[in-house]
Amino acid sequence: MADMFIFVNGTTTDMSKAIQKVDISKLPARVSQPYTLTKNFNLNIHESRILIRILQQIKQHQRIELGTQIDINDNVKMRFRPKDLTVGNDLKLVYDALSSIRKKQIVLNGTTTDEGNEVQTKTITGIITEATYDVNHSFVDISLNFEWFKLLVDLTKGYTPYLSNVGFQTSNVHHLVIYQYICHWFKPGKSTSVDSKELDEKQIRENFKIAAYKDLRKIIDRVIQPCKEELDKYADNSFNFKLIRVNPEATRGRGAKIKTVLFKFYQNKKEDINTTYEPKRVAKKIEEFSKIYGLTKDQEAMLGALAKKYDLSYVSTIEYANRKYLRKQEDFIKALHKLISKQK
Incomplete structure (x- = not known):
């Protein structure tokens, strides 16, 4: 190609x-x-x-x-x-x-x-x-x-949205491609969302860019299973899979040959969590915000929760871009949260 x-x-x-x-x-x-x-x-x-x-x-x-x-x-x-x-x-x-x-x-x-x-x-x-x-x-x-x-x-x-950290937390490009494939089809809450795909060996090789390994069993052991484990750990979307055999009752012989793999997509409930959360960096940023806005201890705790949920760099960007406006607000946390929610 x-x-x-x-x-x-x-x-x-x-x-x-x-x-x-x-x-x-x-x-x-x-x-x-x-x-x-x-x-x-x-x-x-x-x-x-x-x-x-x-x-x-x-x-x-x-x-x-x-x-x-x-x-x-x-x-x-x-x-x-x-x-x-x-x-x-x-x-x-x-x-x-x-x-x-x-x-x-x-x-x-x-x-x-x-x-x-x-x-x-x-x-x-x-x-x-x-x-x-x-x-x-x-x-x-x-x-x-x-x-x-x-x-x-x-x-x-x-365009297909996905978490950028997955590309830096996996060392296997096939895992990233599978994740992008899932995100392309699986869009919870949208009418166009597809929550499962059944693929044969040719389709798996084409969609996941896999040229290596001589048979589907090795692809499952070396790529698909490890990918599932990584996405469960690092990503917002992952999958379960089921092997569909030529003869569902067979355990050995030609009837036990894997015909297709059924992938079932699901959310990890990590969509709004910063997967690279660093407490020390958050504490330093909270201290900086506290000096600017005179935050109470309760407000500092709420700001920490926002940074953990939405990503510190994102919160910092929104704050910096709207600092003039935020300084005029009575409730800094409420105003900041509103801006973040609006952007999301």
Whole structure:
């Protein structure tokens, strides 16, 4: 399969403000991704983590209406610390992933004017267009085609939401792909939600990007069962599964061969919990807020509960963006909670 697929252009938005340097401590816990990226590309875990950071920063644009920096070539630039794009200290994995993800092509449909006539166009770009990094490993600049960036920002597209931490807490890209597959189909409370899927071996290999292992039994033992255990621990959505045999009564022989696997999706009740909760960092932030707003001990406790439930970086971002308003409110906690609920 060629590493290329088609997107239709989104609407034009004003992105004239200068972008801020990315601080991952303030990035949202949940991102939204076109499922076609999962479906059409075989991203490895290191490429996936780079994409997640880009999507987190895009989500930041959506939440607090940040501007962005556009260079003379109509590319959007984001600056990260290389160590924020990976797990561990092997930065060569980051640079190799930047090189390989740049080669994955996207075709953007659009229009332009030629001699007074409107004509259809196709622009060939990549998931990223360029990456520049400091040889001393202090930063990496990642550029995206502006039209591609606008598509990713467009909230009307109905992209698949999922928790970003899963990509950094699993070392197996198949587990991340299975999680994204679940999130794509399983949307509790929506009429389009699908709570189960029955897949044969071919469909499992295609949907979960599994080329290794000679038979379905090994895929179940080496990928599906370990994936379930990880998602139960780290994710908001997980699954149970049941083996459907050629002959349901058979325990051995040809009749016991696994025909399909029935996946049943469920919520872990972790949707609004910060899975990377750090008490010391929360305590420091509460102390900072207390100095600004003169919080009581009870209010500090309530603020701690909000940080644990909604993600500290998200709460901090909302507070900072609305500080002028919040300082005028009689009940800081109530006003902050209202702002958070409105954004959610």
